[in-house]
Amino acid sequence: MAEDEEIYDFSTIEKKWQEFWERENTFRAEDQSSKPKYYALDMFPYPSGAGLHIGHPEGYVASDILARYKKACGFNVLHPMGWDAFGLPAEQYAIKTGTHPSVTTQANVDNFRRQIKSIGFAIDWEREINTTDPGYYQWTQWIFLKLFQRGLAYVDEKPVWWCPNLRAVLANEEVVDGKSEVGNHPVERRNLRQVVLRITAYAEKLLAGLDDLDWPDSTKRQQKAWIGRSEGAEVHFEIEASGEKLTVYTTRPDTLFGVTYMVVAPEHPLLSQLVISEKKQEVDDYVLASAKKSDLDRTDLAKEKSGVFTGSYCINPVNGEKVPIWVADYVLISYGTGAIMAVPAHDERDHEFAENFGIEIRQVIAHPDEDKEKGTLPYSGPGVMVNSGKYNGLEANICKSKIIADLEANGVGKGAVNYKLRDWIFSRQRYWGEPIPLVWVSAENYQKAKVIDGSLKDLIPENAVTTVQNGQILYALPIPSSELPLKLPEVENYQPSGTGESPLATISEWLEVWFDLETGKALSQTEPKPNGENWVTASRETNTMPQWAGSCWYHLRYIDPKNSEHLVAKDKEAYWQGPDFYIGGAEHAVLHLLYARFWHRFLYDEGVLANPEPYKKLFHQGLILGEDGNKMSKSVGNVVNPDLVIDAYGADSLRLFEMFLGPLEAVKPWSEKGIEGVHRFLRKVNRECRRSNKHLNGEETNKETLKVLHETILKVTDAIEDLRFNVAISQMMILINHLQKVESYSIDTAKILLQLLAPFAPHLAEELWQSLGEKPSIVNQPWPKARIELLVAEEITIVFQVNGKLRGQGQFPKEIDKDTVISAAKADTKVQSFLEGKEIVKEIYVPGKLVNLAVKG
């Protein structure tokens, strides 16, 4: 036997077929096709300097298997790849070395592309996108302009992390335990001017849209919790001294009679007028102290509740009682109205506070269990109302709506809905991000812009977006889409400006412009002012967009990546719609997936898109841990480099093993020995397919082989559909083990095995397919169909149980009747030994499976 033929030379094979696919454009997705479409999408990577991590391919392989399988099933498949390439690391590297982030990014992208290509994915590389490409981010900016036009973007002072030592704004993830990640310096909260997107306007739609999505339940639940819808009422309490209204939000209007004090947040606008002069010093000290507290301190539940009485009272609208008003930092200014009515008997937090300060605790909901009534406060469950005037005796839950109606009738409140969701801080004080296409002008010029006919006029939102700078109110004007992309200027220094502004603020020739109120054209003020009265002075917005921006809509750009006229052409969008499958890490359960839904829904509402939801079916692959069971990390030294794995075992082995590790969604450790196992399997396939002396022409004749083969077709097909790739692989192993044992088998059998294997180990499958005399590419062959009728054996095994325990078994023809089987079971010598001296009380027969004799005595 020619030993050489059996060698599995994966390096040569993989190179050969990767070149073939590229040359033949095997995986080009057709925009005009009569075939049904299938769009498999991976969360695109941030191309880091560290290169591809072993965790990246896990999801990519999964989507690739689906893509190749669907292609075999006759679909026109789109499986694209691109780069989420704006972001901090490239900028930090630039600060350190002076290398322009675009240079770093390009090098990283090249490396990522090389690595991803080496794994042999069925990717249409003609559709590659890059969020830092002006041809791409021009559309990111275009979407922003739409949001701005519709009043969904505004500017506000918002607290951010500020590091005085670094003189820089830090992102949440750059702050570890109240210190800067770089240099370990103390950080503080500081208010900075931010561009904010009004995602809260979409809270209801984002919540309702979840119902129709085929997403992991846990992810839907997380989004639901994040949006945090609650129903209740706003109630107005009249302030005794001034007659003004203090409005609170409550989900428990049924406990209004149990209110014994009120609390306003330290930042509440009415606080200063509530404080009586004797209390002023104490309250001022308290407000100052809580302002200094970090978020962490303020949300520490273990902390004792603190607060100060303001000296003022208000009137409970349901019973006219005088209620003291306190200030306490356990009430948040950012939720509801920033003020609460406190019901210590039925709210844990209020109860704790009331006990601290000796405030009355008045029960108004009876505990349903009479005996437990004492000592079980606070009680927040359902019950009958007590101490509540005319509502006494009513079921509290049912009474809520009645009370709300009464409040409304009396003009002292109304039903209200609240969300935990906050507006989205959309600006970063950074260089390496999409410039925000706005300029700032004076009030006078703004008024002019609103009346001048031109491309600008219609893009201006109904309500002006303003900011205060050096005591002057400035107005935001959009840079119209005709002037996009607004490119990042070159900068000499990537250091933050030191004032908390972006490095862009330091480039005055970019910052200060002549701006044409008619056309939206801008020209640096280093140039002479153009003629025409519509040219005014303006300064550019210096903030850039967050990394989320580019990833909010990239799934659309793959459909039409080179379109310079539109974000995506209507006909292409109509054909491709959106991804049929989207895979990525669960860490994006909320932010990316919520932001992307927001933008997509907005574009749908604007008539740009035909569908409201971007990702119909979503899946999260699980984490791959190091061999030691810990998270892979450089410092632990347990990182597996995919390049080295491919060198040693080949891309096919890597692909196969990532899928064989365990369930796709599970967290599972890597294993060097394990990859040897699947590599061995591929070698077996290679060897069997090259043993021509075992191959027979014509159809498979061995019944046993035929049965295993069709069982394998069935199981592999079902397993792929269910994303249970580990099961599919083990079934193929069963088949090859069988083929190895039989003397000979039909060459067709080998070919079918290769077709089943092709989505998992495409290079080897192509090579062997060709060596068996077929024409490439195997990906264009129709998927094999299982013949179910072959799976039913003529003889079936039926097991005998006594009291549910296995005691024997027998072979029967498949059309056997119950009585025959039961008598056979009773006649079995082993079964008999367990029946001896006992009485059979029940005989159970599960057709074709088992007999169970229940005995007594």
Added chain:
RNA sequence: GCCCGGGUGGCGGAAUUGGUAGACGCGCCAGAUUUAGGAUCUGGUAUCCGUGAGGAUGUGGGGGUUCGAUUCCCCCCCCGGGCACCA
């Protein structure tokens, strides 16, 4: 604290409209082949008792439903994830 997900051999994991627990792979043991190693092949491998045939136990722990439970119900323990004063 609250809300999820999970706990099956030495290891990764199969098996659920309730019906032979441990497929497949790894590791390990024995054997074949080989000058040797590697590679490959064959057989074995949950635990305990037993020379053996065989028996008992066994899917985190306890209880329940059932002829029969990894699967359904109740309580508890452990691990992982998310949220965290949201009124």
